[in-house]
Amino acid sequence: MMLQVEQVLQDRYQLQRLLGNNGIRQTWLAKDLQAADVDSRVVVKLLAFGGAIQWDDLKLFEREAQILKQLKHPRIPQYIDYFCVDDRSLWFGLIEQYIPGESLKEKLATCHRFSEKQVRKIAVDVLNILIYLHELNPLVLHRDVKPSNLILGEDNRVYLVDFGAVQDKAASSGVTFTVVGTYGYAPMEQFGGKAVPASDLYALGATLIHLLTGMSPAELPQRSLRIEFSHLVNVTPEFKEWLQKLTEPAPEDRFATAALALKTLKEGASLKVVKPSHIQQVPDINNSGCGINSTAPVPEEVLGWNWGAFLMPYLWPFTNKVWVGLLYFVPSIGILMTVVLGAKGNEWAWKSRRWRSIDHFKRHQRGWAIAGLFVGAPISLMIWWLAMMIISGFFN
Template sequence: MLQVKEILQERYQLERQLGNNGIRQTWLAQDLQATEAAQSLVVLKLLAFGGAVQWDDLKLFEREAQILKQLDHPRIPQYLDYFCIDERTLWFGLVQEYIAGESLKEKLQNGTRFTENQTRKIAVDVLKILIYLHELNPGVLHRDIKPSNLIWGEDNKIYLVDFGAVQDRAAKEGATFTVVGTYGYAPMEQFGGRAVPASDLYALGATLIHLLTGIAPADLPQKDLRWQFVDKVHTSQVFVNWLQKLTEPSPEERFTSARVAFDALKAGKAIQLSHENKFLKVKEFVNNSGCGIRNTNEKVPEEILGWNWGAFLLPWLWSWTNNVWIGLFSLIPHIGWGMAIALGANGNEWAWRSREWRSIEHFKAHQRGWAIAGMMIGAPLSILMWYLAIMLLGHWF
């Protein structure tokens, strides 16, 4: 029985247990040989061979160590060490970098409800990791994406952990694999022992649905093997369609790769669902732009909201190119500064309503350009005008 403060390999001092599923134990440990304090905390996974532990469990454990040793990605904990101890019980140990933060499962348990913007950010971060894994030669499948295996780091970045179910795709066709995965997140083909890259996409989709609804996928109703979650979320139709595409029951009906799913999410490509006889396009949601600045019935996309530096620093020119004519009040003395502040705070919403845009990305690119122009032209011009005004007041008084 392992105890807190026990030292393994004359190096790793156990601090506290992070998990125990009866087969594996996971500990937070102190690396007594670490040269830097920031690297002293590590995650130590231990497998005691014998008893309930089968050969398949040992194979998965060794496979995790072998594959982690080959991976090099900033959002995947770094492999540090692997060892075995033969003292009464044969222990196998895997040492990894410790990621400070909180798992998405812990956030859900603490009552956090994720917005569409937060969920999209998580989707983008995880898809970037999956693109790296799937495009390795041979490709690597995680096979156990779920909230408990996604860490929201203290740096506000998402990390993918626990590669205990990992599989590389170098095996020959017809080979058998250990069946792994978590019910509700793993697709049917994975329980049949035939995981593919689209299997990880399904698990990601199920995870994102859990974050949006606060309900575990296993507790959601199903129809034709599809999760019924639309009535439980407040999100754009296009994001719902994207999630439905990720979680299609048949892997052939999902996105063909993590890169394709990433491109569709970022660029707003047409999405075809197998149970629909039509294309559901981003335009149905995105192009409510140009609906009119007084139109309060149309919902503005959440991801475009925020402070607009271009409108604040160059209000007179910005208003003209974005058709926000109310911004011309910024030219009137005494109220100009107030109008500039109003444009900075509300400019994105007003510009979206006042002009038609091809897509959200088109809108963002346009506003980025104005922000750069504002920093390079508007800010220096404003400083110069303030300087001249102060000099003029000093001359008069």
């Protein structure tokens, strides 16, 4: 069944826009033609059974529908409908409430930097949701808390979405579960199929660290399986310790419950956090690769004249991905662009490419400066000499 915009499913849900397609699931924004509310938008999740789709995928999809139907929380999308469509291939559909807003992943993609105050508020909102889930009988584990599954709604409150990895049985039952989770956010015990309430707390901690540093937990250095982030953030010591407690490698070293984590956060008490014997030095704050038009600040150590861009304007833009530099090849503004590249080259290169660190950036630009001095300058002088000869011959 080929899905198209404006197509109506179940004589009720009119597809409007494809939100996501990971090869297994399709997620659409749709209009509920039978809705009485002014805002009739809904989210339609579709799974086509067969081919690459395995029984485990179908079980997770059905579990999401069953659990979502039972949940009643103002910060969790409401279940609306679940159906099966047999049109040559077997399709399963889950309909849920649409939450207008922007995911925290989308915020991060625009190089939005979150302050400690903002991150604390997000933590409180998510912890309140986790308290509700973990205190249900049987308890519900989300197992995939991460920026893309947290929506900052138009009411400035955080919503937890996508229950596709949900687990609704206590780990102590000894049942083996499908291994799910996202690398960097999911703790080690979850990949061993032994998720517990503290596993969701770890994912929340990793998410909050991502919001503060602007870097995915998978990109951050680790020591003894601990995320090294303290040198990257400017937060109070109490909040830093609280984040370290959330992301302890061993689940027994984390907070026992979401309620205890919330209580400790609000009280701001000092914690006894197990620290490795050696603190690994980590790179400075890295907000590179945000795009040349981004308003994100550029580290002062990066700013300055770029000799590599000035002396080799015909090659430098390619490896630094500063495509505006290709204006150098326009005859009427070539000379002007050379000067502009020298003045703005460092800032543009920092924003255009993702660098591992400031030191990585400096080494790269230093190499270009050396190449420009010994290769670029002689070539440029030769080009200008030829140009002058041609012009002179033209007028003579």
